[in-house]
Amino acid sequence: MPKASSIAQAKADKRAGKSASTQAGHFVRDEIEAVRHGKHGVRSAKQAIAIGLSEARRAGVDLPPKAGSKSATAKSAAKPTAKSASEKAPRRPSSESTAKRRSAAIKALKRESTAGASPQALSAQAKRAASKRTAADRSAAAEKAARTKGAAGRSEAAQKAARTRAANKRADKMPR
Known part of the structure; x- marks a missing residue:
């Protein structure tokens, strides 16, 4: 559950016209702090960031859907010739409850290490992410900043x- 202060900061950023990634930064920071305080662990810095972005999406930050997700492919696959909702076969309910799945996910996270949120891990992740961008792109971002x-x-x-x-x-x- 994201902090109320993070939601308020994200809303303020939205009103100020800041980008979605800036708004989401508050949630990512909260997640990294949660891992550092031992609330749960992560396998990598990338996972901590992904959890923070997911919380931001749920809180209403207009981030693009994660690559390869159902919502990303569903939008591209939607065609006017598709069957209507009434013509489709009804979905079979899941045998597992959502609560059971959620508690299993939390248990799995609690078993993980907190090293994924260390300054060294975050620095390495930032360098990897920056190395995928061109020099011109990085320079343009610095100029805009x-x-x-x-x-x-x-x-x-x-x-x-x-x-x-x-x-x-x-x-x-x-x-x-």
């Missing part, structure tokens, strides 16, 4: 970078 940040945001980011450089310089001078 600088444009949309605004003057005050750029100034704040520059000050933070200067503080970080100064802190790193001090750390390098310290004896080990």
Whole structure:
């Protein structure tokens, strides 16, 4: 269940005209925090991100459906010549209850490690994701980020970078 604060932040981002991925970021961050606090584990950083995106979709963030999902293929397969709902054979109810399936999924997640949400795992995942994009695409994204940040945001980011450089310089001078 996503936090109420994440839903509120996502709604505020939507009103501000920010992208769906920015809105979903709040849910992904919550999921990573849940894993780090030991609520449950994940096999990889990718799985933690996927769970966060899934929660964002359920909360109403307008993200595209995940690749290869039923909803993605159903939309492309929908044709006007298809049989109507009344002509189709009735679906047989599942022998398993939804609650049973949900509790089994949670049990499986609890058995997993929390290493998938470590800073190292997330860094490696970010690098893998970035390496799949072209240099031009990454550059265009950075330019857009600088444009949309605004003057005050750029100034704040520059000050933070200067503080970080100064802190790193001090750390390098310290004896080990």
